[in-house]
Amino acid sequence: xxxxxxxxxxxxxxxxxxxxxxxxxxxxxxxxxxxxxxxxxxxxxxxxxxxxxxxxxxxxxxxxxxxxxxxxxxxxxxxxxxxxxxxxxxxxxxxxxxxxxxxxxxxxxxxxxxxxxxxxxxxxxxxxxxxxxxxxxx
Amino acid sequence: xxxxxxxxxxxxxxxxxxxxxxxxxxxxxxxxxxxxxxxxxxxxxxxxxxxxxxxxxxxxxxxxxxxxxxxxxxxxxxxxxxxxxxxxxxxxxxxxxxxxxxxxxxxxxxxxxxxxxxxxxxxxxxxxxxxxxxxxxx
Numbered sequence: 561x562x563x564x565x566x567x568x569x570x571x572x573x574x575x576x577x578x579x580x581x582x583x584x585x586x587x588x589x590x591x592x593x594x595x596x597x598x599x600x601x602x603x604x605x606x607x608x609x610x611x612x613x614x615x616x617x618x619x620x621x622x623x624x625x626x627x628x629x630x631x632x633x634x635x636x637x638x639x640x641x642x643x644x645x646x647x648x649x650x651x652x653x654x655x656x657x658x659x660x661x662x663x664x665x666x667x668x669x670x671x672x673x674x675x676x677x678x679x680x681x682x683x684x685x686x687x688x689x690x691x692x693x694x695x696x697x698x
Numbered sequence: 699x700x701x702x703x704x705x706x707x708x709x710x711x712x713x714x715x716x717x718x719x720x721x722x723x724x725x726x727x728x729x730x731x732x733x734x735x736x737x738x739x740x741x742x743x744x745x746x747x748x749x750x751x752x753x754x755x756x757x758x759x760x761x762x763x764x765x766x767x768x769x770x771x772x773x774x775x776x777x778x779x780x781x782x783x784x785x786x787x788x789x790x791x792x793x794x795x796x797x798x799x800x801x802x803x804x805x806x807x808x809x810x811x812x813x814x815x816x817x818x819x820x821x822x823x824x825x826x827x828x829x830x831x832x833x834x835x836x
Contacts, residue, residue: 567835584761584763586761586772588788588790588808589833589834589835590808590834590835590836591808591809591811592811592833593788593810593811594759594772594774594788594810596761604833607832607833608833608834608835611832611834613834615835615836621732623722623724623734625722625768625794625803627765627766627767627768627794628765628766628767628768629765629766630763630765630766630768630770632768632770632792632803632804634724634732634804634806636732639835639836641836646836647835647836649835649836650726650731650732650806652726652790652792652804652806654770654790654792656763656765665763665770666770666772666790668772668788668790668806668808669835670726670728670729670806670808670809671729671808671836672731672732673729673730673731694745694749695727695730695742695745695746696727696728696746696749696751697705697727697728697746697753697777697785697787697807698728698753698777698779698784698785698787698809
């Protein structure tokens with residue numbers, strides 16, 4: 561959970577401590593291109609934190625699968641700004657174990673439907689994993 | 699690559715052979731809710747294949763990280779319909795090894811920016827991993 565603490569504290573150093581020291585790291589922010597390597601990932605978090613927005617995360621539906629030196633977490637992030645729910649993200653976080661402990665090697669976040677257009681929606685449909693509309697691959 | 703062959707062939711049985719036999723599987727189609735368990739994932743692919751659209755995939759920027767019994771693949775999917783590029787997805791696929799070989803346990807796909815609104819964009823900005831606009835978490 562150090563990952564989410566770092567976001568809530570807008571602490572880029574703490575965030576980069578969460579990530580693997582290797583340059584073999586991948587970060588996909590919601591609706592953004594795939595970022596590879598520590599430097600560009602660092603810069604992306606710095607930019608996000610400099611926006612000054614104070615975000616709070618409520619994590620639900622956490623699923624973990626650990627196999628030896630890799631651990632896969634999937635989670636729903638309910639994101640609040642000033643106490644108001646502003647968005648819900650579906651996220652995959654993958655951690656690798658090295659001599660220096662567990663570190664993040666991949667973060668992939670994308671918006672859950674029904675919430676992409678902002679506030680005003682209810683949670684009714686989000687609690688139901690049955691898709692509302694037709695699913696397509698593009 | 700059996701995963702993409704199954705999509706191109708619209709073969710739901712072949713697709714489900716790619717997935718783990720365990721019910722501990724997660725599928726996030728682009729812009730769709732998180733689906734958990736083989737049955738709902740099967741139904742989602744069946745629905746996609748029944749749409750009748752003939753999709754072709756060109757995979758680029760494939761990165762693999764394998765650790766013992768887990769293998770993490772990240773890839774860009776350039777999706778063509780009738781020879782025309784219609785969308786680009788950023789995808790994370792995670793495979794687990796069991797006595798029955800390697801099987802998919804997680805598929806997480808989300809649209810790459812600049813292509814969400816359809817055709818007509820150029821690839822110039824997509825070849826550059828530096829984000830064009832401000833990145834936010836929601």
